Amino acid sequence: MRKEYLIFLSIVLTICLSVVTLSSSAFAKEKAVIYLSLADYTGPIAGLNVPADKGTEDYINDINAKGGVDGVKIKFIGIDTRYDVARAVSAYKRYRRTPKLLVVNSIGTGIARAVGRLLVRDKRVQLTPGDGEFQAHLGSTFIWGPAYQDAFAALMDWVMDDWKARGKSGVPVVGYMSWDNPYGREPLRGGKEYAEKLGIKLLPPEFFPPGTLKHDVYLTRLAEAGASYIYVGGIDPTPTNVIRDGYALGLTRKIQFLTGYWGPTSLGLSIHAKALEGTANVSFFQRGEDTKMNKVVAGLWKNHRGSLDKLNGVYGMGIAWGMTYVGGLRAALKAVGYEKLKGLDMYKAYQNITGFERAGIQGPCAYASDSRRGSREIKIYRVKGGKIVPITGWRKTPDAVSLHKF
Amino acid sequence: MRIFKVIILFVMISGLAFGAFSCQTLQSLTGPKATLVITPAETFLSPALFKKPVTFKGSGFQPKEMISVEMVLPPGLKMKGVKEGEDVGIAFATANEKGNFTAAMAPTATLNWFFQVGWTPLLRPNFKAAKPIPPGVYKINATGLDSDRIATSNLKIFPPPKKK
Numbered sequence: 001m002r003k004e005y006l007i008f009l010s011i012v013l014t015i016c017l018s019v020v021t022l023s024s025s026a027f028a029k030e031k032a033v034i035y036l037s038l039a040d041y042t043g044p045i046a047g048l049n050v051p052a053d054k055g056t057e058d059y060i061n062d063i064n065a066k067g068g069v070d071g072v073k074i075k076f077i078g079i080d081t082r083y084d085v086a087r088a089v090s091a092y093k094r095y096r097r098t099p100k101l102l103v104v105n106s107i108g109t110g111i112a113r114a115v116g117r118l119l120v121r122d123k124r125v126q127l128t129p130g131d132g133e134f135q136a137h138l139g140s141t142f143i144w145g146p147a148y149q150d151a152f153a154a155l156m157d158w159v160m161d162d163w164k165a166r167g168k169s170g171v172p173v174v175g176y177m178s179w180d181n182p183y184g185r186e187p188l189r190g191g192k193e194y195a196e197k198l199g200i201k202l203l204p205p206e207f208f209p210p211g212t213l214k215h216d217v218y219l220t221r222l223a224e225a226g227a228s229y230i231y232v233g234g235i236d237p238t239p240t241n242v243i244r245d246g247y248a249l250g251l252t253r254k255i256q257f258l259t260g261y262w263g264p265t266s267l268g269l270s271i272h273a274k275a276l277e278g279t280a281n282v283s284f285f286q287r288g289e290d291t292k293m294n295k296v297v298a299g300l301w302k303n304h305r306g307s308l309d310k311l312n313g314v315y316g317m318g319i320a321w322g323m324t325y326v327g328g329l330r331a332a333l334k335a336v337g338y339e340k341l342k343g344l345d346m347y348k349a350y351q352n353i354t355g356f357e358r359a360g361i362q363g364p365c366a367y368a369s370d371s372r373r374g375s376r377e378i379k380i381y382r383v384k385g386g387k388i389v390p391i392t393g394w395r396k397t398p399d400a401v402s403l404h405k406f
Numbered sequence: 407m408r409i410f411k412v413i414i415l416f417v418m419i420s421g422l423a424f425g426a427f428s429c430q431t432l433q434s435l436t437g438p439k440a441t442l443v444i445t446p447a448e449t450f451l452s453p454a455l456f457k458k459p460v461t462f463k464g465s466g467f468q469p470k471e472m473i474s475v476e477m478v479l480p481p482g483l484k485m486k487g488v489k490e491g492e493d494v495g496i497a498f499a500t501a502n503e504k505g506n507f508t509a510a511m512a513p514t515a516t517l518n519w520f521f522q523v524g525w526t527p528l529l530r531p532n533f534k535a536a537k538p539i540p541p542g543v544y545k546i547n548a549t550g551l552d553s554d555r556i557a558t559s560n561l562k563i564f565p566p567p568k569k570k
Contacts, residue, residue: 042486042487043518043525044529047527080486080488082486082514086475086497086511086512087487087515087518089474089551090493090494093551094493118472121552211529235529237527237528238529
């Protein structure tokens, strides 16, 4: 009887030891960290997000193929939220207890605000487009580049330069139109104050619902109010379609049209090149011909996606997200090593990669203990001869966030 | 002989205790029972859902915690953007000081997960590409994201009424 007990006990102990050994050896075999993208692949802004995430994924795949970061592989997880906040919250719930999940990229500000509350508690880094509030109230959310209002302010600087270069007297009159939602209003929260400081006459803004088919009413109102420049917000193809309407009304001949980060890309140009001719655009990442000239971006695209004809500037922006993650990971690994690595270490690392370069796709990393801006520089582009070409070098953006009371 | 019995018993009890403490679901049983009420509990898929969306009322959650309301997709049901086996979030809310919450489905959630519309580049829903979810009884879970408390209820979706 005693012998039987001994055998039984040996079996139990063997099973326990095997489980422990197997799990620890599997863990030791592959060192991996996670990048979670709460994305939109089939919803309203899929046209922007799909190429951007392709860039991140291609870059990460290349890093992994070369052995990872100090032997640590990166796992890219992309979730299609269809731009829906409830789906994003639920998706994050599913992954929030995943070990070594270090960074979450939230494609929209609405998603970022909801998921951000959980991320603060979970001590993880969140990335999100450009809402100035994340710079005004420093937390674990980092924005991709300069805040929307910073970019708008830089564009107003350029308007002043352009106004003078054209030999005009008096002050420029600028019209503003964008989506009737918080994103549409964001550039004015600090941007308006900056424009007024420059002496620019900013007309009462025109807001319209996303999905508006014709924009003649808003354009006509701004033109009749004497606009010499019109800033068009929204995510492409909205800016392209607004300028298409402006062209049909004959306004593009006498008014300089301006767009923000999500203005015309190669997609809009392929359909409305004539209408878009002359449009100026402010961007924190390289676009158009600049993107094609960037060896890292063009090389990755060729290797993974083929012909450069369909290369979109936002693909480069996605690569920059991947590069920043790798830079942060390298710093975090150096600080604490793989075994102890947690989201909080990545949060600290993101604040210590100030000045980190990303192959010239955007300005040097501006993340720091007192900065959540991905970079401080923008370039002004213009549609010329059916191509998007730079008309300035990198320019430092003014701090328009501090001009608004959040 | 007795000592071996004691050892085996000890190993088994320790294992069970470890399992119980590490299991989040059991932890959630220690709090008050969470409840979920869906209004309406039975509905047609119609444009009326945009004016009067499906709403969820819950109680028994931790004060001020975030709640995720999810629809459990039956095996074999394919949904745009959702991998098989995943639940889909259809609403979210924050519990009040008493641990109660109210949430309504946002229009985007109704469009994406009930009607399964496509989207035009102009950010307009494309009903031509819609694939409404099949009629049936769907399990809905409301989960407290701090307490892990789960309340469950059912939502019945009827086939659209026949046109006369």
